[in-house]
Amino acid sequence: MSARKTVFLIADGMGDWPVDELGGKTPMEAADTPHMDVLAREGVVGLCRTIPEGMPPGSDIANMALLGCDPATHHTGRGPIEAAAQGLELEADDLVWRCNLVRVSSLEQDGVMLDYSAGHIDTPTATALVEMLQRELGGTDAVFHPGVQYRHLVVQPGRVKAAEAGLAIRPPHDILDQTLGPDLAAYQQCPELWRVVREAAVLLGNAERNASQANAVWLWGQGRPLHLPGFQERFGQAGAVISAVDLIKGLGRAMGMAVLDVPGATGYLDTNYAGKVAAALDFLEQGDFVFLHVEAPDECGHQGGLENKVRAIADFDAQVVGPIRDGLRGMDAAILVACDHFTPLIKRTHVSDPVPFLFWHLDATASGIPNFSETQAASTGLMLERGEALLPWALQRSAP
Structure with a gap:
């Protein structure tokens, strides 16, 4: 693989609020996430507002923003994306x-x-x-x-x-x-x-x-039917999306990106994590950018399952972030990690809180924070008020 590859890893609904049963920690803080923690210490960490004011906090709106498109301009509904x-x-x-x-x-x-x-x-x-x-x-x-x-x-x-x-x-x-x-x-x-x-x-x-x-x-x-700007025309990169859910596939297809189907990708705890990682690394042999989406934390949040949500976050770290980090080791590559929205266990649905993100690159200025969490992301003072600004911000900083 050549240099300057970027992988954007999304843990849908990972963000949460403090939980009494966890001693006031959030599921992100309670989960074992050594790979995200290292990337956060060595990279740039902040918050990003993925839901424009006045719009509902849905995965359709949030992921459209994370792919660099303004939902206030382009969003017509969830159905058209799928x-x-x-x-x-x-x-x-x-x-x-x-x-x-x-x-x-x-x-x-x-x-x-x-x-x-x-x-x-x-x-x-x-x-x-x-x-x-x-x-x-x-x-x-x-x-x-x-x-x-x-x-x-x-x-x-x-x-x-x-x-x-x-x-x-x-x-x-x-x-x-x-x-x-x-x-x-x-x-x-x-x-x-x-x-x-x-x-x-x-x-x-x-x-x-x-x-x-x-x-x-x-x-x-x-x-009504969806129309989005082309990813390669806008960013000058060949991109792909990987997800179990049609929502992400639809956004990718509407932007002219490759849509990589992975057998056994279920959108839940039993999804084929290894297959998703392999598909991402294979694509990057020739392509430039992969948007890899994992649904499980969001599903567990909707179900109100504390143990499962903590597990989903730990699995995302161990089975996606870690292997991607290993696969890109030694390369001049960039890793961006975020959730699209919060799905608090106490509410069992989405909220519009700004989401934590981390951006890691060999030349990134180290944040030095101890771990990747909602609280630590807020402590850095970095705040992107428009979700669609995050991807251009990251690509600009990882460019040659």
Whole structure:
């Protein structure tokens, strides 16, 4: 590999707040992270605001910013990003929804969101269910497209009125154990959409056709097709993205980056870490930049699992950061590490706090801080107020 390679490692949702059970430490502070700690001591550490003021703290917005694109300018919705990942051919006025397979107590005003992932349903089971929904419900009102695990898409044709585009449906991971009333009232403003949601629940509730935990669909994150500036045209580098989730793949594909599929990448604790690292290092034999994304800390944060979140952060350090550091050893390469947003265990959803980042390069000025954590990042006084500024900032400092 030639010099001046850059790897951007993202631990989705890694940031958190102090936890009583950890003696007031955050999961980052409690996890064993020797590789990130060394890079933090030898590199530059600070905070970055990945969520623009007034925008919701979602992974779509945050990762778009981390890839150098201003969400306030380019973001149209979560669904369109994932449609880009699937390479769907869309008309300019189509409306694309993210479609979760979920588990609810009932699809009634006082029903409760029990699980945004239907028990982390496996992809083959989910695909069969979405294909069944397409056969039974798909048509002029909605077209179902299967994705990965619980994450799928519904496309409404361009004739759909503006009312659907403006519906305020909350992400299902934001309303765990909360009642569905406000969202169902929003669906009901659009009879065609409400029919699809209601009839999908009837079909999924048929035990003879569905043995999984999924008993409803949740349509959210809607928007018109996505357009982003090209990565190589903007930064002059050949780049790639690696992730288990369509969100990251869609951002990469929309920017003209290589999308590297890794068998066994699940988006959870059992993901194929070694395969992701190998794919990154292989790409860098010819390419210049890799954006490697790990979903597990975020999933554990949504579940409220303290032990698992600490484990996910330690695994990220041991199985991603460490091997990447070893693979680049002796080279004039740069490593950038961050989370996209906080997913505090106490809230089980995203918040807009500025995220910690570290930037390591052979010529970087050493911060000297003892470890990589939210508190230590804040202590350096380095603050980037715009998330889309972080990547250009790092690439400029790692340039020859």
